[in-house]
Amino acid sequence: MKKLLFLLSMLPALLMAQPKPPSTFDLLIGTYTGNGSEGIYVYRFYTESGRLAYLNRTTSIENPSYLCVSKNGKFVYSVNEVGDDRKGSVTAFSFEPKVGTINPINKQVSGAGPCYISVDKDQKHVFTANYAGGSMYVFPVNKDGSLNPASQIIQDKPEGLGPNKSRQDKPHVHIAMLSPDEKHLIYTDLSTDKLNIYKYKSSQPQPLTPASPNFVKVASGDGPRHIDFSANRKYLYVITEMGGNIVAYNYNNGQPKQIQSITMLPDGYNKQVGGADIHVSPDGLFLYATNRGDANEIIVYAINQETGMLTFIERQTTRGSHPRNFVIDPSGTFLLVANQKSNNIVVFKINRTTGKLTFVRTNTEIDSPSCLKFTAAE
Template identity: 55%
Template structure:
C-alpha cells in the first residue's frame, strides 16, 4: 500500500491528480477607495463578473473623508479605510457582500498625519496603519464587532534622504504583514528603508524591531509598496522615485537584495511616480504601475527558481495616474484605478504570456485610488 501511495505521488503531476485548477465564484465585489476632494464622496462597491470583466454599480457610502486605502477583513464582514487627512484617522464599516452595503461603525485617530495604508491580520486582532506625513506606523486593536480600539503602539522613523524636497524626514508608505504573519514590514520613502518588526501579538507592544531592524535601498529611490512571491521566498519592492522594482531573497524576516530592474524605457526623460505592484495568481508574472508622464503598466516574467524578473512589455494603463491596480482572483483581468482621469479600466490578460491584451470595460469614478476584491456571497 505504501509503495502504491508513493507511486501516485510521483505520477500525480502527469495524471492530473490533485492538479485541478481552483474553482472561483463567478462574481466578486470590487470595493473602491477614492480621494473626496473631487467628485467622489466616499467608498463605492461594484459587482465584478469574472467571465466577462464587466463591472456593475452596487452601492456606496458617502461622507467618508479621503478613504485613499482600504482593506477587507478575512471573514468578509468588515472594511477598514484610512482617512488621509492632516489629523490622521481610520474608519471601520460593516460589509454586506450580497448588496455591497457599507455601514459606518467607528473612527479613531492613527496618531499620525496623512495615513495612506492599512492592513489587518488574518485573526482580525490588529490593524496596522502607515502614516505618511507622520512618519510612523501605528497598531490598533480590533473588537469582535469590527470596531477599532485606540492605538496601542506607534513606532516613529527618523532620518532623511538625499532629495531635500521629498525626503526631508520619514514618510512611511506601507505596513505589510509577511505571508506567515510573523513580521510586519513598513516602507519609508523618506529614509530609503524597509523597516522590519516582529509581530508577537498581545495587548502591549505587539510589534518589536527585528534583527536586523531594516534594509536600505539606493539613496533617493523612495520605497513604496511590497509584494511576496507565491512560494514566499522572494519579496518585491517598487520604488516611487527610482521607478524600479527591487528583488529580495526573503527568509524569516531577513531580505537580501538580488536584483534591481527599471520600469523606464531607455532615454525616458519625463516625470514619473511608480506606485503599485502585484503578482499574478499563478505566480508567473509581476505587474507594476508608473504615473507622471509614463502612465503605464510594466509586465515581467518571474524566474520560478530564483525569483528574478525579465521584462516582457510596457503598456499604457488607459488613463492618467494609475495609482493602484488589482488582478482578479481568476487571473484573467487586470483592473486599474486612475486618480487623475476619474476612471477605472478593466484589461484582459493573456494567462500564458502574461501580456496585457485589450480593455473590456471602463467605468467613470471620481479620483479612484484603491481597489480591493471581496467574495460576493
C-alpha cells in the same frame, strides 16, 4: 482491488461535491473626496466577462484613499487621508457581500496623512502607514469589527534622510504590510530609503518588536513605496517611487537579501517618474507594476521560478492619468487599474501563458479612484 474500484466509482461525486471557486466578486473602490466622490464605492465584478455593475456607496467619508477587507469579508477598514496640518483617522465598516452594503462602525485617530491600511488574518490588529506623519500605528480590533485606539505607535526619526530635499525632507512611511506567514511586518519609508522589519506577535499588548537586523536599504534617493511577495513566499519585491525601479530580494524569515534591481523605465526616458503599485499574479508567474508621472504605464515582468529574478515582458498604457493603484482578480484572469486623475477604472485581460495584457473596457463613473480591493460575493 474492490476498495480501489469503489473509490474510483465515487470520484465523480466527490469532484462534484467540491465547492466551486466564486465567479463573481465585490470590488471596493477607495477614493479622494475633494473632486466629487462621496467615499467608498462597491461594484459587482463578473469574471466571465470582466464587467462591473454598481451596487452601493458610502457618503460623508473623507478621503478613504486606501482600504483593506477582513479575511471573513464582513468588515472593511479605510484610512481617512488628510495632510500635515491635522491628524488623519481610520474608519471601521460592516460589510454585507450579498448586496454590497457598507456601513460605518466607528473611527479612531491616526497619524497625519494615513495612506495605507492592512489587517491580519485573525483580525486582531489593523495597521496604518502615515505618510505625512512619518509613523506607523497599530489598532486592536474588537469581535464586532470596531477599532480600539492605537495600542502602539512607531515614529520614524529624521535620521539618514535621502538626497532629494524636496521629497525626502522628513520621514514618509508608505506601507505597513505583514509577511505571508504573519511573523513579520514590513513598513517602507520613502525618505530614509529603508524597509523596516518588525516581528509580529498578535497576543502581545504591543505586538511589534524590531527584528535583527531591523531594516534593509534601497539605493539612495530611490524612495521605496509598495511591496509584494511571490506566491511561494521565497521572494520580496519593492517598487521605488522616485527611482522607478523594482528591487527583488530573497526572503527568509524576516531577512531580505537583495538579488536584483530592474528599471521600469524605457531607454532614454527623462520625464517625471512616479512608481506607484506592484502585485504578483495569483499563479506566481508574473509581476506587474505601475509608473505614474508622465509615463502612465503598467509594466509586466516574468518571474524566474528558480531564482526569483525578473525579466521584462511588455509595457502598456493605462489609458488614463496617474495609475495610483491596481488589482488582479482572485481568478488571475483580469487586472483593473485605478487612474486617479482621469477618473477612470480600466479593465485588462491577462494572458495566463505569456502574462501580457489586453484592453477590455473602461469604466469612467468614479471620481479620483485611488484603491481597488476584491472580496468574494456570497
